[in-house]
Amino acid sequence: MKTGNTAAHAGEKTLEDIPDEDLESFVSELRGSAILPDDEEYDGARRVWNGMIDRYPAIVARCDGVADVVTAVRFVRDHGLLVAIRGGGHNVAGHATCDGGLVIDLSPMNWIDVDPEGRTARVGGGATWGSVDHETQAFGLATPGGVVSTTGVAGLTLGGGYGYLRRKHGLTCDNLQSVDVVTADGRYLTASETEREDLFWAVRGGGGNFGVVTAFEYRLHPVGPEVATVETWHSTDDAATIVRGWRDFVTTAPDEVSAEMVLWSVPDVPDFPEELRRRPVAIVAAVHCGDLAEGERVLEPLRSLGDPLFDFSGPTPYVELQQDFDPFFPAEELRYYAKSLFLDGLDDAAIDAIVARAESRPHYRVLLDIWQMGGAVARVPEDEMAYSGRQEPFLLAIDATWEEPADDDRLLEWSRSFWAEMQEYSSGGLYLNFPGFGEEKEALLERTHGREKYERLADVKTAYDPENLFRLNQNVKPRA
Known part of the structure; x- marks a missing residue:
């Protein structure tokens, strides 16, 4: 089962390091699917929106729900694998895939549950904005989203979220009411203004540093048709x-x-x-x-x-x-x-x-x-x-x-x-969903957030991901 390009960064394990029985157990435990390099659908599964990005993960785990995400996070943590998180796969810098590691692919979790009376929507971590708009506009409602409908909800929201409603209704992250997150230790948590406020503060603009967000709850507004x-x-x-x-x-x-x-x-x-x-x-x-x-x-x-x-x-x-x-x-x-x-x-x-x-x-x-x-x-x-x-x-x-x-x-x-x-x-800041390839690394984050806010982000990172499992992002490093 262990074939294909599994090159990884120094200190990270590869598929060859994992006992066959552990890999087979992981594959059988998923309700979704584990796509390996020999599988027919592998080449399509490894690709992302940006045609410049040409990487070869060892496994693409298409997660059918939260249980699959928990299973995948625990597997990469226990075996020391590099992990990338794919929502819509639209990240320009290519963070939604990797060489030699495991991709947690949320695309099967493309669901939207609209409450038209309460003017809220719960949205799966693999949803795209086209799906969200389709469901919310059935009730004459919308939340600020991206300007390309194939953009993933997760990446846009975690980085801020600019759209055509921003000056009236704010950024996408301004309309976020809660998130469900699987953290680096495999816990499933909910964060909001009244629950785990530190985590909720951080995910609204801090990117994918703190866990795998499996669901978002948004405030909706009358818009259109x-x-x-x-x-x-x-x-x-x-x-x-x-x-x-x-x-x-x-x-x-x-x-x-x-x-x-x-x-x-x-x-x-x-x-x-x-x-x-x-x-x-x-x-x-x-x-x-x-x-x-x-x-x-x-x-x-x-x-x-x-x-x-x-x-x-x-x-x-x-x-x-x-x-x-x-x-x-x-x-x-x-x-x-x-x-x-x-x-x-x-x-x-x-x-x-x-x-x-x-x-x-x-x-x-x-x-x-x-x-x-x-x-x-x-x-x-x-x-x-x-x-x-x-x-x-x-x-x-x-x-x-x-x-x-x-x-x-x-x-x-x-x-x-x-x-x-x-x-x-310019004073030097930028929108972190348009970072180029993040070439400036930590200096870019410090310049955008400022030292005080960056230090607060590092505190949250240390609390929820002290070993920096989730590092394929605009990475905030945990404290040593």
Whole structure:
């Protein structure tokens, strides 16, 4: 049974170190399935969303429920195996898989239980946002989620969670009411504002450092079924003026408005005229999640900016809005690198720097996105949970996407150098769901969270994972 690539890090055991009877016992105990390198479905099971990530775990344990997760955690702990946790598999840095270890795959736990009267939803750790939106919108409800429907609920929530409802209803983690967690010692715990408050504080922005979250409970809000949107695509000939007009509007926009400014290219797909495909564009995008007529009135100044090449504005079903970007970010087919940086402001100098870089993008798929923050996000006290950066007015995201491995070095170098150049417009923090590959390691976390909050995260890590079993993440190291 012990075949395939089982290379592991120094000091970690491999499949060859595990007695046959122990492995057979583990496989038989799972209600789900254990996929090994010789199995037909192995190659599909080992892959994740980012096509750059090419790793070969010794075992993929597809967990059918909490009991399977407990069994898997105890197995890796008892045998000293490296472990990765896969929810939606969307993590850009590739933390959802590993070489030579065991992947706890939660994808079978893709369930949603909506309480429309109480306006809450319990969601399995393997769910994706498309599934959540489908179930909650049946009752005219939603919780802030991601902007690509295939994104996993778990990773997005544990890192914060930006979406189209953020300025009215906050981040995804702001709407979290409780979590169920399997910790490194195999215990099954619930954490909330009134139970294990230290753990609940930490999972809201501290990532997957503290255990395997098997269920999330969210607060829901009335949303839709349609929302007012603006989406105008402009030539970049006057991109700086368009961005300035967008900035001036969002500075005084009501909380119902969450907006982005996107510098990209017309996708090379049949939906667009052939002569315009791959042409650079500046996209003005905004969503108003309140009254539909009021939203269209409020957003009209954005729609009137410039003379767009395309105007896709208008009332949009919320479920469709959540899926708009799905075709352009497919799983496994493309190579991805996403880096981010909070901006202290968006003055003309910062805009000019971003626009200049947009003109030198090394690939037509590279997308630069300026996220408007504030509103409900900024009203949560900074120390209420682990998530950091609430007072930052804007976030710059560098989303590099390309096809060919031969372009890896060129695209990575361009993205990293741009990120470094923009430091002068930032206090240095970033959104930890867009960390690149986390190259800066602990320094990145300390800079984002600040020393005091980082030390508090280390205390929680030490309490629940003192041996750092869960280290394939934006890792907070336990105290020695």
